[in-house]
Amino acid sequence: MREIFYPRSVAIIGVSSKPDNLGRNIVANMVEYGFDGIVYAVGPSGGMVETRRIYRTVDDIPDHVDLAVILTPAKIVPVVLEECGRKGIKWAIIETAGFREYGAEGRKLEDAILQVAEDYGIRFVGPNCIGAINMENGLCVPFPRLSKFIKTGDVSIITQSGGVGMSALNIMANEGLGLNKFVSVGNALNIKAEDLLEFLIEDEGTELIFLYLETIQDGRRLMEIAKRSSKPILVFKSNIGQLGQVIAASHTASLSSDNKVVSAAFEQSGILRIHDATSFGNGLKILKLPPMRGKNLAVVSRSGGHAVIAADACELSGFQLAELPQTFLDEIENHFRASVIRLTNPLDLGDLFDLDVYAQIVDQTLRLEGVDGVVFLHTSISATEHDASRNLLERIMQLVQKYDKPVAYYISADAREVNYLKQHYNFPIFTQVVETIRALEISHHYYCEEQETRRSKKRPKISADKDFVRKMIGNARAENRDLLLSESMAVLQHYGIPTVQSMVAGTVEQAQDAADVIGYPVAIKVIAEDISHKSDVGGVQLNLRNNSSVVEAFDDMMTRIDKAYPKAKVDGVLVQPMVTGGRELILGGKQDPQFGPVVLVGLGGIFVEIFDEVAVRVTPIDHQDAIEMLEGLRGAQMLMGVRGQKRLDIEAVADALVRLSELLQDFPEIKEVDINPIRVFHEKEGCMALDGRMVLTTG
Amino acid sequence: MREIFYPRSVAIIGVSSKPDNLGRNIVANMVEYGFDGIVYAVGPSGGMVETRRIYRTVDDIPDHVDLAVILTPAKIVPVVLEECGRKGIKWAIIETAGFREYGAEGRKLEDAILQVAEDYGIRFVGPNCIGAINMENGLCVPFPRLSKFIKTGDVSIITQSGGVGMSALNIMANEGLGLNKFVSVGNALNIKAEDLLEFLIEDEGTELIFLYLETIQDGRRLMEIAKRSSKPILVFKSNIGQLGQVIAASHTASLSSDNKVVSAAFEQSGILRIHDATSFGNGLKILKLPPMRGKNLAVVSRSGGHAVIAADACELSGFQLAELPQTFLDEIENHFRASVIRLTNPLDLGDLFDLDVYAQIVDQTLRLEGVDGVVFLHTSISATEHDASRNLLERIMQLVQKYDKPVAYYISADAREVNYLKQHYNFPIFTQVVETIRALEISHHYYCEEQETRRSKKRPKISADKDFVRKMIGNARAENRDLLLSESMAVLQHYGIPTVQSMVAGTVEQAQDAADVIGYPVAIKVIAEDISHKSDVGGVQLNLRNNSSVVEAFDDMMTRIDKAYPKAKVDGVLVQPMVTGGRELILGGKQDPQFGPVVLVGLGGIFVEIFDEVAVRVTPIDHQDAIEMLEGLRGAQMLMGVRGQKRLDIEAVADALVRLSELLQDFPEIKEVDINPIRVFHEKEGCMALDGRMVLTTG
Numbered sequence A, B: 001m002r003e004i005f006y007p008r009s010v011a012i013i014g015v016s017s018k019p020d021n022l023g024r025n026i027v028a029n030m031v032e033y034g035f036d037g038i039v040y041a042v043g044p045s046g047g048m049v050e051t052r053r054i055y056r057t058v059d060d061i062p063d064h065v066d067l068a069v070i071l072t073p074a075k076i077v078p079v080v081l082e083e084c085g086r087k088g089i090k091w092a093i094i095e096t097a098g099f100r101e102y103g104a105e106g107r108k109l110e111d112a113i114l115q116v117a118e119d120y121g122i123r124f125v126g127p128n129c130i131g132a133i134n135m136e137n138g139l140c141v142p143f144p145r146l147s148k149f150i151k152t153g154d155v156s157i158i159t160q161s162g163g164v165g166m167s168a169l170n171i172m173a174n175e176g177l178g179l180n181k182f183v184s185v186g187n188a189l190n191i192k193a194e195d196l197l198e199f200l201i202e203d204e205g206t207e208l209i210f211l212y213l214e215t216i217q218d219g220r221r222l223m224e225i226a227k228r229s230s231k232p233i234l235v236f237k238s239n240i241g242q243l244g245q246v247i248a249a250s251h252t253a254s255l256s257s258d259n260k261v262v263s264a265a266f267e268q269s270g271i272l273r274i275h276d277a278t279s280f281g282n283g284l285k286i287l288k289l290p291p292m293r294g295k296n297l298a299v300v301s302r303s304g305g306h307a308v309i310a311a312d313a314c315e316l317s318g319f320q321l322a323e324l325p326q327t328f329l330d331e332i333e334n335h336f337r338a339s340v341i342r343l344t345n346p347l348d349l350g351d352l353f354d355l356d357v358y359a360q361i362v363d364q365t366l367r368l369e370g371v372d373g374v375v376f377l378h379t380s381i382s383a384t385e386h387d388a389s390r391n392l393l394e395r396i397m398q399l400v401q402k403y404d405k406p407v408a409y410y411i412s413a414d415a416r417e418v419n420y421l422k423q424h425y426n427f428p429i430f431t432q433v434v435e436t437i438r439a440l441e442i443s444h445h446y447y448c449e450e451q452e453t454r455r456s457k458k459r460p461k462i463s464a465d466k467d468f469v470r471k472m473i474g475n476a477r478a479e480n481r482d483l484l485l486s487e488s489m490a491v492l493q494h495y496g497i498p499t500v501q502s503m504v505a506g507t508v509e510q511a512q513d514a515a516d517v518i519g520y521p522v523a524i525k526v527i528a529e530d531i532s533h534k535s536d537v538g539g540v541q542l543n544l545r546n547n548s549s550v551v552e553a554f555d556d557m558m559t560r561i562d563k564a565y566p567k568a569k570v571d572g573v574l575v576q577p578m579v580t581g582g583r584e585l586i587l588g589g590k591q592d593p594q595f596g597p598v599v600l601v602g603l604g605g606i607f608v609e610i611f612d613e614v615a616v617r618v619t620p621i622d623h624q625d626a627i628e629m630l631e632g633l634r635g636a637q638m639l640m641g642v643r644g645q646k647r648l649d650i651e652a653v654a655d656a657l658v659r660l661s662e663l664l665q666d667f668p669e670i671k672e673v674d675i676n677p678i679r680v681f682h683e684k685e686g687c688m689a690l691d692g693r694m695v696l697t698t699g
Helices: A022-032 A074-087 A104-120 A162-175 A193-200 A219-228 A242-252 A259-269 A277-286 A304-316 A326-336 A355-367 A383-403 A415-424 A433-454 A466-478 A485-494 A508-518 A547-564 A623-632 A636-640 A650-666 B022-032 B074-087 B104-120 B162-175 B193-200 B219-228 B242-252 B259-269 B277-286 B304-316 B326-336 B355-367 B383-403 B415-424 B433-454 B466-478 B485-494 B508-518 B547-564 B623-632 B636-640 B650-666
Strands: A009-013 A038-042 A052-055 A067-070 A091-094 A123-125 A132-134 A152-159 A179-184 A208-213 A233-237 A271-274 A296-301 A373-379 A407-412 A503-505 A522-528 A540-544 A570-577 A583-592 A596-603 A614-618 A670-680 A687-689 A692-696 B009-013 B038-042 B052-055 B067-070 B091-094 B123-125 B132-134 B152-159 B179-184 B208-213 B233-237 B271-274 B296-301 B373-379 B407-412 B503-505 B522-528 B540-544 B570-577 B583-592 B596-603 B614-618 B670-680 B687-689 B692-696
Touching (some): A009 A022, A009 A074, A067 A074, A074 A104, A104 A123, A152 A193, A162 B304, A162 B407, A162 B415, A193 A219, A219 A271, A219 A614, A233 A259, A242 B304, A259 A271, A259 A433, A259 A614, A271 A277, A271 A433, A296 A304, A296 A355, A304 B162, A326 A355, A407 A415, A407 A433, A415 B162, A433 B277, A466 A485, A485 A522, A485 A570, A485 A692, A508 A547, A596 A623, A596 A650, A636 A650, B009 B074, B022 B038, B074 B091, B074 B104, B152 B162, B162 B179, B193 B208, B193 B219, B219 B259, B219 B614, B233 B259, B259 B433, B271 B277, B271 B433, B296 B355, B355 B373, B373 B433, B407 B415, B407 B433, B485 B692, B503 B508, B508 B522, B522 B547, B614 B623, B623 B650
Parallel strands (some): A009 A067, A152 A179, A152 A208, A233 A271, A296 A373, A373 A407, B009 B067, B067 B091, B091 B123, B208 B233, B373 B407
Antiparallel strands (some): A503 A570, A522 A540, A583 A670, A596 A614, B503 B570, B522 B540, B583 B596, B670 B692
16 A cells, blocks of 8 residues: 555656646646656657656556556546556556446446456556645645645545545644645545555554545444554544435445444544534644543633633533642732732633743643643733743643643634744644633543543353354245244343243134233234234234233234235234333344444333434443443433432343344344333343344345 | 714823833724824823823813723722713723622722712723724724734624633634624623613614623613614623633623523524634624525535535535426536536536636526525635636625525635635635534524514413412512412412312311312322422322322321421312323423523423423513424424324413413512423313412512
């Protein structure tokens, strides 16, 4: 992959001497950025550009070429690539658009390109992309003509969209953040975003990585790479709704994904997910600093109003204002300032005009053990203070190093001075109070996420009779059907998930007998492969209090099913005791196309439907993960015991979740599983699955 | 109030010739901003400053003075103000800090100032403020030395904090937004933010008003003024949490307020509430444009990636992507561009390089009836395009005028060009895609809010026996107690809120008799003024199925109450039938210290506790308001009938809410009322208050 960013010689293919030719922009960019290798221009009409010859084909180039950059009409790309192959070029960036994103014809062209690449052992970025930049060696192959608008730094970017990538660069330039490498992957036909990420996490010049993705090609791999990375990874994943799907498909041929799964996967692998340009800027800036390891903030402000806004924002971000020792406050008051406003945290130092003293106060504040980070809200009142302000900033930069704690530095000053600071100091400058605290929230969140990914997970050994389950699933798949209710319950039981006592009854008489054995009241549920929503057609009859109720319910059920599904093959009913007490939850799992198996848990009924209360994790999970899923539910208090109600047996549900996760890991043939409901009882009284449904993959 | 902004002569009091004197900054600012009146410098040490004499007292000034700006030590402010009074000065701005915000001594000083002001008929801004600016006449009296960093425009600012006000100006300057007037109110001892707002809504040069408030002094008046205003009003209300309260009190002596009430009040009076600098900037920018009247957006983009992000953001903001007629799309495709990406909405025009054509497309899009606004996502790829881009912007400005619809204009370009556009065009420039759509969301929200405030409300005539209620409340207050349960229920009934049949029983025998009359099962509830949480001590006994249960429950209740509240005076019990069916809601109301009476409604039980599901409105409300409160609850679907459940009688609850609102309007002596629960039945079957509690104001 190194050849993409560090080629010694590059052929730009598709260059002509016409003024509106985009290929010549690339040549000009390489010159402007001072590429430290050889650039060959190639184009069928020949001629010259930027004082150099345009070769008619790569074949005419007298030397070896490391990297081909292709920007010819789509139709001839396969031929051009083949010429490259014959020339012995192993790496390419195909910028041309008009492939899969444009329909069937484009897809055929892509197949042809892939074939050529395979035949000649070529690896390529694109097609339908804007190219790459490496600030270290002056490689700059995007087709728009670019000035040197951004400084060199340690942030590298992988973007699916060239336009969004360029916007990101503009934002970085504006914030004074330096770029290391940039690559736009477009349709990512051969080299994937994941491949480039894998390269960048080891790349020496890169300290922070940003990805813009409209689709995730291999979620598991993305997670695995991210977990290995010691560098922060920020991802803006768009294409999350209904409206974006159409345009994303026509843009970079992207498929959408389950947004909750994406969030969970990122969280689990230490990826910082961002949702707009503001959190992009905040994230890049704050992650340059030491992490916010705890929740205790000190706010030092030159304006009382900023202090109030900061205090509100702290509360919304879940931070505490560290209690500053009275001796410390007294010292500040005595030594540093006239007493106009009484000191507390936030430290409102409005009437203190000696900026040198601010640095001393920040120093002393950072030194306090109970302080995890400082928000410094500066107001550079007028131009006469700019020099002192800059000195103050330098002092603060040193203090951050010294104490290895973050100082989020906000300044209210005229635009010119703010811009000067951003461009001349390698330190984050914030200009919005609320965003300053949100940035620290990002830092703390990232720190926790990171800690969590480093935790060693304890997967349980489950002594399930896997052969039995395999056989059951195999039989069903052979019959081209999903698991029956009774089978699903049996699988759960084999994996150690407590299930309600269930007896299969083929006839009404057997149902009566079973009910007598189980004891009243009972529930009966139809067993039939073709009926998916069994409660809608009377396939679930609850609270049957005696023998005759069982008969009535059985008959009623069969009549209604016969009406609704005349062709359904009914295999009987499951008779279960009625279970009461505790509260109903839903456990589930599915095979996500990008991330593989995931498990979920939610409060039952309207909480799922109206309040969307569901926690999701990519498997495998361990017990602690499962507990965190439950605790993370907004309605968690209902489980933990609120208003004197008893705490429920969270441990048991967590255990069931872990077992479900193992089941999905073991059997990728299970496409979807729903345990709805599982009833969780009071603490130490366990839980019990009352109903289970498993859908299998086909083929 | 005009004299504050348009004085003909100003005395700056507290000036000395020392280099670090703040008063001399004010004199210098007046010169720099070209104040078109006469400035007198006043200070006890005399001397000269900025080529002018410093008078020792205002008395020495040979002419009449319209406005005094005072920046002397706090202790002598009363004396100085008295000198002003004797001189005949009627208006002042007191910038000095160190008053109420600093404790008891400061409060005394404030009292002294108020007395002087009353004696001499002086009205003043401050104390503890940064002063005022009027860009129209060059009045500029803040004490920091200011350059002319912001252009003249139509936005005016009222701020409680000088520092936050200055930050707002920096943000505006950076965004190219022009200022008209600026005033910092500080402790707002005499002239309130509300007074200044009243002035500005009539002020000719002001088109948009921004307020930063840490406290709201007279919420009702603020609402009333806002409703009268034809100019958009944006308010950043801070001091909303626990953490901010302490610092706000020490900063501008501000009291905190109920954040939900503030939001409701703003919503009801057409005030746009903002929460950070981003929404401040977005709001000011977007409200310069015609409003987004509907929900149908068209997105025109030069980058597919931006289009995807925009589509996601549209969905999150509740917009729809307008369906563009196929003939329209075909026309664009045929006339304007090669076919690389198929067109839809968002219109991704990536390969179209003639910017003139973009203007034509925007023109034709705005013309479509189904389009309420356009998001234009521009990428100015390189410097060579800047001229064409500027022309495009001018065309778009004309189109906005022509069609009276908003075009939210985003541009990704290098910082210098973006800054040029912001400073040279009186048109909002956005640089973040998601924020561009959020801005349109603000526009639409403001438009709807505005429409709503213009709606004529229909308050019902309620034929309550007010004398009866007045007497009951009067008696209770005379006895220095709140209303008893039985009395509260009676009041509700008098106001036409359906209440459950309730019989008062003084003895266990009477309770038995009452139960027999009502019919079983019954509930009994203790009537006792001293017991606030009656269910916690067995004071509510439900579901009593027969005569002997009533006896047991009565005895149990009395035993437990006697234990918990040995001194409580028990007036008996209320016997009620058990009511089932439907769903429980909570209705309530209270006297808010800033906004007067408010009503609230929420789903009962855990929904209030865990999901914080409560809707609030400042009274009076009408039926439509009440319906909107109910529909706005996140759990509203539970009332509207979800999953085949029957719809509940929303109309009846709304009616009860309106009646409760009228009750609170009629009787400000009611400090708090709780109807918990009120049971709402199926559609057309009404609702019924099962319990009511009313707390009265004292004195």
